[in-house]
Amino acid sequence: MISSVLPTYNRAPLSFVKGEGSWLIEADGRRFLDLGAGIAVNTLGHANPDLAQTLKDQADTLWHVSNLYKIPAQEKLADMLVDLTFADTCFFTNSGTEAAELAIKMARKYWYTKGQPDKIEIITFDGCFHGRSTGAIAASGAEKMVKGFGPLMPGFVHLPFGDHDALMAAVSDKTAAIMIEPIQGEGGIRVVPDQCLKGLRDLCDEKGILLIFDEVQCGVARTGKLFAHEYAAVTPDIMMIAKGIGGGFPLGAVLATEEAASGMTAGTHGSTYGGNPLGCAIGAKVLEIVSDPAFLAEVNRKASLMRQKLEGLVAAHPDVFESVRGQGLMLGLKCKVAPGDLVAKGYEAGILTVPAADNVVRLLPALNISDDDISDAVARIDAAAKAL
Template structure:
């Protein structure tokens, strides 16, 4: 195990880094500077959906690197057109704006909604309803859209125009109205907020409420998209018809790219000069994403995700019956949260000793987001390591 400790460097201290230095990766495994191999159930925080350095994406990038790296969005970029067609195929969404991250995609979605109402002369519709425990990014505006006080601390005054309603609560929908509500923005599975899935009946009522008040629905699929829940987007499993969807993370197999998809009704309100991005959807990023999306959209690939994620979830549920350490197993597909009776970091650090990487999602939730290509054998390796680690913690730190 790498023993590098925290020290002063020229890199700003904005992350609570673990003392592990990763230098290479392949499939479901990453390797440290001293050669230690870790089973990676973080996937770059739900980003390396095809595993580390997938061959097909690597080959496509090599061809593009030999051809063209970057041009301005003032010119047509063929890979963008291909990617946009792949993303909107068989969905109620018509056009795509490309950027570099999930936060940027959410910024674009917020701007688009504002522009829509401005163009319609309805300037009083200037409040976007988001939900408690949501996470939409760390830029000035997406931070304000996020319904978590800890994200806001130290950065007031926040960008105005957001109302935080309770998640999965019918009463929270009462604030939606046709006079002041510009949009409703939500995650169908709150990732950073604790891996909390939206309830199907609540989403159905949310859709009905928005329809009655002519309020557009913005769905943040930055973490739940790109096949992570067993369909390309999580909203495909819910009774909801979004007007705008945002995506990033797993979209480019680790290459920085974000996307905002919108129905033509809204997309038409972004005209030349209304929004832009220097690097958004450049030839390299769009090529990586197009290859990634074409693989993930394959029905056989998604069926394998459903089967293997169900194997993982059932194994976790069996483990839950044998320990008091796990209070709840929740989530969809390979976006799973384990609510614990101990702090998540205690379990995360203990798993490091068994060469397994996991993530927190709040103080007491362990988040599991392995590559979508993880095998059944690798899932069982993880379950064995987790079981041994839990037994060790319950036995007071004595290895059994």
């Protein structure tokens, strides 16, 4: 008999009832150190007092009005994002998947309005993850995601990760855009080298095509810069964000240059809930906190501390771990064992981690995790490794 909750997840036998900073408390009272942060969502930890107060204040004032009207909280957050990034304009969504859908539409509509309706192809790369809508799974092309869902949206060209020759050969008169995650999350914390992002920007400029960055998982201070592409000193034409921007509240956005967004006129896109006052008030508070240079410096310091300890862990367990990868507090342990086995042993040790592709376990802690909790976390992963 099917459960009342559609069984599309293989859920761990854990039920959390409370969160405190980097800790989650199970219904039976057990405490777990959370290195998943809701899959890079809980930017400032659980029950953060600043975010809780912002939510309460806004909840007492106004929750939802729809985008039929001007929304001051939405305009405030959009202004902040424009001031802090390459973008000239923003559209707010409820999720990264919705942001991906708009990015795809925006790129294609751009060329349509330029009188080139045949420029519809978007180049993506193996291991990518852009969401689970039919458009987003078509963008990934991964068999495990697309199998059984019938005809998918055409117009995507899937290339091997890091194959420059294949990329050059794939660009054609039909190419509308290249879409890439500066750091693949679901794909196994695979960092695109700075020189490759620079090369993509140069190629797009040379060929006159759009560059789309998916920073849904790697953005919003996760890497120690506000956005991961800043390390390469390049900017996209379109960027998707979500996860961390809401600090746990469902919120996403598409950021774009005025030129890239020029086809998106009144009536071309919409969202009932996207950009509501409640979400945008929380998003503005998150952005205010994480964009502070002092906060970003602390993320980098903590990331260095955590990586140093993880390198020691890898050295201590050569039969379990191969290497540490990632940037900032978006880290991965490349394993020689099944990642799911390490995650399961972690439950026994009171530590929560997230499996990914390429035999990697993801470590995505709250960005304000304490030094003591970092030490505790590595000790618990060590215990999990010993138990394998």
